[in-house]
Amino acid sequence: MTKAADGVPADARAAAGEAVTADDGVRLWAARPDGGGDPLVLCHGGPGLWDMFGDVAALLADRTPVVRWDQRGCGRSERCAGPWTTARFVADLDAVRRHFGLDRMALLGHSWGAQLALSYALAHPERVSRLVYVSGTGIGPDADWHPVYTAGFLARLGESPERLARWRELEALPERDEAAERERAALRWSVEFEDRECALEHARRMAEPWFGVNQACNRALNEERKRTWGTPGLRAACARLDVPVLIVDGARDIRPRTAVDSLAAVLPRVRRVVLPAAGHLPWVEDPAGFRRAILAS
Incomplete structure (x- = not known):
C-alpha cells in the first residue's frame, strides 16, 4: 500500500473522503489525493456497488492523481x-x-461504470478530455452477451462443486444476514478472475470493507439498460462522439469480448488493448499491462 509523505496509507486517507452535494441535495462520498495535476475520475461498477479502486489509485499514484467516488445510495454515499x-x-x-x-475531465469506468462514463461522454462531450472504457459490454442488447455470461458464470463457479453448491444454498435463502450476503457476493465475484487459485481471495478483498449491495439500484438500472441499450440512436450517438476512447479488456472475462465490438466498430477515435491473461478486473491480474495501457492513452 502506498503512503503519503506523512506516513498515512493512501487508501486510508481516501477512505475519509469528503462530501459532494448533488443538485437535489443528496450527499456523495468522494476523494482525491493531495497535490496537483489533472486527475483521472473513476466510475465504479455495479450497479449498486461502491468504489473498489484502491489498487488502481496506488498503481497510478506516481503519474496520475485519481478522483474516486461512491455512486448515489451506494457505499459511503448518503442512503x-x-x-x-x-x-x-x-x-x-x-x-x-x-x-x-x-x-474537463478524463474518465475511467469499469463494468457498469464503463456504461456510465460512456453515457456521460455522450451527454457532455465538451467536458471529457478522454474516456477509458474497462470491461464493459458494448452498446448492443443484453442478448449479445448475457446468455454467454450466465453460462460462463455457472461453468467457472462449477469448477469447484463445493463453491457452486454453497452459492446456490445462499441464493435460495429467503433472507440473508450481513455475513451471508458477504459470502454470497464473494462467491459470485470469484468467477471474475482467471487465476482460479487466487480467485476467492481476490473476491474477498473486493468485499472489504463491506457496505452492502443496493439491490433496488441494481435492479432499476439493469432494467433501464434492457430498454435503452442496443438501439440505432445509441449507435449513431457513439459514431458522433469526438472524444478519444481507450477500450481495455481482459481476454478471460466471462462476458464475451465480442460484445464490445459493437462499440469499438462505431467510435471515430478509439484504441483497444486486450490483456490476454486477465479477467473482469484486469488491474488485479495484469497490473503492469493495465498501467501501460492507461498511461499510454
Missing part, C-alpha cells in the same frame, strides 16, 4: 430513495466534476 436512472447518475458525476473544479 436515499434514488432516483435510479442513468440521467440522474450522469448529473451526479457532473456534480463531482464541479466540486473538484474540473473544466
